Amino acid sequence: MSTTVVTLWLLNILLDTFGQLSFKAAAAGPDLGEGLARWRAMARRPWIWCGIGCYVGEFLIWAAFLSLVTLSEGVLLGSINIVVIMIAGRFLFDEKFSPLRTLGILLVTAGVAVVGWPDAPLLSDRVSGAGLLRYVRADLLQADRQSCDAAGIESGLDPAPAVDAVGVLRDRLLHRRVPDLDDLARTRADRAGVRRLAPWKSSA
């Protein structure tokens, strides 16, 4: 996850937690009356507006967050809010933890950690072929080096364009486009890589 994503995620957790605690502070108390009178009493408390403000801010942060991660990943990462809110409730409102509740918190935390773990193996990599492309790239670089060594010339193949080529292919695969190796020549960075690979191709 990038720094921006982590920042937005933490802001979302902060706003969601503070919003929930504000709502709880607004709704708590036996002296609020019943029915409509209770709602009126709550509306007079500043906490309720503080909570609404937090939720408005959270909505904006969440929208920005979702523009950087997939919805499926974002929703799973957002589950940590449950844990943070429960821990905050434990300290601020003296809500007790039972063993089963503690186990639930630990499981949710572990789940979020697994989803957000850096460089977690992604099935999507295998599906899209990006993982395979990494090996292809390594093979291409090695083959180029070998062919150049055999011909007694300097390879000069910069790994960077090949990395870009993999990125281009990966993006296309992720967007469900059929990969076309000829497409590599259509980008400036890839063109440099393919040209340098040409001697290897012709000698093969």
Added chain:
Amino acid sequence: MLLSWAIFGDRIGTAQLAGAALIIAGIVCLALSETNGEKPPA
């Protein structure tokens, strides 16, 4: 997650599947602690 996969074509990773399973298990535990009327320790 399932809807985002179906509607937006999100790719589901093994880490996401494992994480989702753990989160669901955790939420089930939290729900059971409520529905069983479990009394938290004082």
